[in-house]
Amino acid sequence: MAQESTADLDAAVETVFSQLTPAERVGQLFLVSFQEDDVGAESEIAELIQQYRVGGVYISAHNRNFFNTQNTPAQVLRLTNSLQNLAQTPPPITATATLTDSAAGAAGQSYTTIPLFIATIHEGDGFPETEIRNGMVDIPNAMALGATWNPENAQKVGEVVGHDLPLMGVNMLFGPSLDVLDNPRLDRGNGLGTRTFGGDPFWVGKMGQAYIRGVHEGSGGNLLTIAKHFPGFGSSDREINREVPTIFKSLDDLRQGELHPFFQVTTLDSGDSTAVTDGVMTSHVRYQGLQGTVPISFDARNLPALLALDELAPWRSAGGLIVSAPLGAPAALGSIAAGSQTFPARRLTQDAFLAGSDILFLDTFSFENDPDSRMANITDAILFFREKYRDDLNFQATIDRSVRRILRAKIKLYGLDLVNSTVLQSFENLDDLGAVEIDLDQIARGGVTLIAPGTEAGRPTLPNPPQPGENILIFTDDRHIRECPTCAEFRVVSTTALEEIILRLFGPDATGQVSDDQINSLSFADLKTWLDSNNDNASDKEAEIDALINEADWLIFGMLNVDPQMYPESDAVIALLRNRFDDLRNKNLILFAFNAPYFLGETEISQLTAYYAFYSKTPNYLEAAARLLFQQFEPSGASPVEIPAIGALDLSPNPAQILQLNPISEISTSGTITPISAPPNAEPLIDLEVGEGVLVRTGVIVDKNGHPVPDGTIVNFFRSYPLEGLGLGPIQSSTVNGVAETVILKERDTPLSIRASSDLAAQSEGLNIGPGIVDTPTPTITPTQTPTPTATPTEVPTQTPTATSEEPTTTPTSTPMPLLLQPPLPSRPVTFIDLIYSIAVSLTIGGIAFTLGGDRFILEERLRGALVALASGLVGYIFFTIIGMAFYKVDFVERFIRQNITDHWVAALFALVFSIVGVLVWHLKPGRVFWKKQSSKSTL
CATH class of the missing domain: 3.40.50.1700 (Glycoside hydrolase family 3 C-terminal domain)
Structure with missing residues (x-):
């Protein structure tokens, strides 16, 4: 798949869209399944493709479209080529006459050859979550990959899937599952099983990104990924698609938990477009915190609200697809047609579409999967949409938006000249199955x-x-x-x-x-x-x-x-x-x-x-x-999900480790950034002036299993001035890929010592900043595990087995925070020196006031004036301190604070002004005549 520019894609989409008839536009919304392997000209699937113009087909062994007995890849390729050939071939004239008037009129118009989406499930671990098994690489499931805690393994398996499926004509993968299994229970069913990377949102997203990257790279962009089951099914106590569970979580809980992996795989500004999923599939689940009464897959209020979140809106605007959960599933029927004897084909498809789905997945689309009524239900839904498209302009506009997204995805698969693209695969390509090297x-x-x-x-x-x-x-x-x-x-x-x-x-x-x-x-x-x-x-x-x-x-x-x-x-x-x-x-x-x-x-x-x-x-x-x-290797994995009988999933920092601190760059008061370098095995010498800063970064912080802690883990950076016995409050930062960093300001003209801690990991190396280096002994505790994600045992098949361990050098890299042009402000904008200066200024003004009133006021009044000056000056000092702490982000306040840190005159200036104002107010109060001298004659 070539990477086309946005402008070229938009132009190609509009070119194809303008060629489509209303019936063809409506048909693009529907992705259908069918029974058995008959794809002849008279078959039901041929009618759906050629006459009802459906945009996609789901294939599976369960529906007997192929059999996992022998030579399955050849069966699948023969099937997919036949399906695509139907989409490229107009129906015979005689077939048109068998349609209803509405369908016949549409079929009699121009026929635009649009390739089909051909989708399947390939989640690994054989039956039941892998449809195509015979003749394929036996890949593991998501939980087995999650237990390695190594995204490279997920990416490699994704690469195998991405390489092999397109060789058989499959261009859409329903997967991976990004559900967070955060609360497994022994006494309650959960349909996820091992179809999840784990129970931590960060790691599920991390593994999901790697898997999707592998699929896209392995396929060369010829296989779309549809991540499941949005917005998350992991907390459910029901089997997936069988019943509709209600999950008691608020939107904030969803953002921090279930939604987090979907945020990770829809982030457009990560710089890695291959790790971005092409679409997501909704789930039949209710969330009490969203106050919805229907499953999110049919919720026209809450599903659009979720897709409009800041984390998802850019991806959606860029063409991200929404695929409905299977609309014939018992969970869907139970919520829409409970107790009904009539299959609600129109209601199911309309509600899912108006909720936000671009592609309507019609699988088992009848009661009890009745083959006689399934075809009638599908065609009834399509004809209903055609009527709505013709009669309802708002409905028409919504369909047009979805069709443009679908066309954009197909153009990404087959190129700008979509109508004339080559979609059939050669049987010779099957020789390349399993060609991706994977251990x-x-x-x-x-x-x-x-x-x-x-x-x-x-x-x-x-x-x-x-x-x-x-x-x-x-x-x-x-x-x-x-x-x-x-x-x-x-x-x-x-x-x-x-x-x-x-x-x-x-x-x-x-x-x-x-x-x-x-x-x-x-x-x-x-x-x-x-x-x-x-x-x-x-x-x-x-x-x-x-x-x-x-x-x-x-x-x-x-x-x-x-x-x-x-x-x-x-x-x-x-x-x-x-x-x-x-x-x-x-x-x-x-x-x-x-x-x-x-x-x-x-x-x-x-x-x-x-x-x-x-x-x-x-x-x-x-x-x-x-x-x-026979103990040929040591087990090195760790459960990616909670095991209730053992304990909760604990990914907090390992308390036995010593956190590393590395100075990255110096920042001058003018904002100039200078990288810090040091000779090998030597501690860098850092000598900062007051007001200058240093960017400090930790090493990789690991959890109790030796893996990098999840993103967002809080790290506290502690500052102290040992020669003065002065400790300052901590500066908090959050980890990215196991690494945290922050900018620390030098506030005093004595040596500064920096340390860090995270949760119970309270030991760290010391980082000393001059002038004057304070020797601080490095704590000696049990050495921590090397912060590498996995250990790879090496098999030694001998009479006396031994196990050796290789530790890959894969080290999580940090994404640095943007450096400030100015160092951050200290926690206190004033010091003891500022207080001394302020008192001195206030006493000076008080002395002047006392002197000027020598021949005008009695001694008691003169003393009162001097005390007013002192008190007013201290009020000014306190006022400056409060303003500095509460409004330090205001530009002019920040400038005052920085100047005061350097020269200590701003606090004194506030004290001077307040003292003068206080004295003036005191002497000019009503009834007082400041300019009239006191009479020397006593009165009795």
Whole structure:
């Protein structure tokens, strides 16, 4: 995709828009799904594309558009080329006659060849969130990437997705998910599962940016990203698109939490356009704080208000797309047509469109996904929009705005000459599938997390790996699933998958650590059967399971998500630990979680010998589990979400670290900036005059897992003048990419010492500023972790496995704050010297007043005048201090303060003026005659 100028894009959009008929403009709004793989000229999808002019198609294995059995990429490319070919070919004349009068009239007009959006889901981890699996790279899911805490991994996976999908004709990706899973619960359902990068808004946004950047770079701009599920579904207690949850959060809470990742991926001024998403997909969710009664996807008041926020408005104005959540989902029907017997096709599409959606996603667009009524519902909605476009000028203007955004996106994909662009892909391109180099084994090992046990003296208390002669029994959640109602069953993980990998790596033909007869595999269904058995009447199968368990030294559990309603056997481990733990004593119980890590309670976790989270079930993660069992590497990941049984997600600064302080540049009183340099391994010498400043920057501040703290973490910079025993209040700054910085002013003509702290990380290096260097010993505490995002273990496949760790040199870089042309003001605009000067001036004026009244007033009156002068001068001093602290941002006040800091005369000037005014007011009060001398004659 070529990067065209804004003016060229605008001109190209208007050129194409002017060629479109009203029917073609309306059709561009609709992105539809269809059943099976029939794309012939007489098919329903051909009618929707050629005669109703829909602008996009969603393809999926669930709808049987293709099958993940063999040669799936070729199936998908054949399908997408056929769909695009339909869009490039006018319908036959005979087909037009079958339409209604309205549709026939539209179809009989000119036919503009506009390429289709062809969308799919490709979130990783195989079924169910990856539609195209066979023949593709097995990428991990978002949570597995989040557990590495390394955006480079997310970008690399995004690059794979971006490279491979366009080769099969896909040009729109529904993803990534930017939901913040901040409050997982064991007793409540949540449809997100592992479809989230984590539970911290900053890191979710950071990983989302990297993933989107990878998609755009891998595809060369030929794949659009539609980030989900705006404005955030992470706090929901309902399954996504099944029910409408109500989330009890205010707009401020949303801005700091759920919306923050969307702000990050829609920022246009970051200088990295590849990290900006092309669109967002709404969600069927209500937010109580927004005071809406309908889901945000249908809320014509609140959705536009969110899109008008300062953080989102520029992106929206630049052509950011809004795609509706699937309008045939049960959540949508439950909120619009609860109890209705008539499918509300018109109401669903109109409400979603008027709420702000540019693209209306019509998936399963009928009750119970009835194929006979689905087509009728789609065409009814399109014809309704055509009528509204013709009769309602406001509706027409709104459609035109959305169509221009859609055309802009398609021009970005296919070039300025959109109508004549080449959209069909060559089958030879399929040879390049998987060409992006990526080390999925390294990514898998980098995210593995030891959840339990805890550590002792900094190291986990784990047993040795299985030894020769020790029996291993593996239980695997090998649930059977169907991709579609008529599709054949298959297992998401084979019952013997782990066993086969262990024997391949450590069996007789490898290192010889395990023999065939000491390892057995059973399913979770077998385990549930054994738990439900009656010992007195046990079947042969149950007796066999009982014998294997009794003989086993190691029990390994490969667990997926726990959902007893959908998969009754999925809670087998929980049932075992709750009901039969006494039968498992003196055995090593190892749990491998190949899904979310938060399904076990505190008691169950405490009964395990070791609990590891892998987050994904792809082959690379299964192999990582086998290698970890034999301790070929140390787990280096950390859970990106809260685990209620373990504790909250704590990303606060590590209290064991020593914060580094680096002087970056000196700032003169005139605003001149001079970079500070120092010889290697030498502390820079900084000698500032009063009123000059220095830009101070911390090193990378890390959290308790050794990763950079989230943006916005508060850092306090403390200033003190040791020779005077004077400490000043802290200056607060916030981190960007783990780094904080601030400008500090030299206020006094003695050495200045600077330190920093952040939360419980209270130790820092000292930064000394002359004249005169104060030697300050560096605190000696336990050395902190090196502030690098990840550790990459290196596999050593030998008889005696060892683990080595490489730490990549990726260091978060800071985005410096704009430097001030003038150093900031100190916390106090006056000093003790100013008070002395002010008192001296006031006493002088008081003395003059006392002297001038020598032959006019009695002694008592003269003393009163002198005291008025002194009091008025002190009032002036206090007035200047208050003005300096309260109005220091006013230009002329700031100039006075800076002058006073340097020369100490401004405070005295205020005292002088107030003293003179006070004396004048005192002597000119009514009844007093200042100019008449007092009579020397006494009166009795």
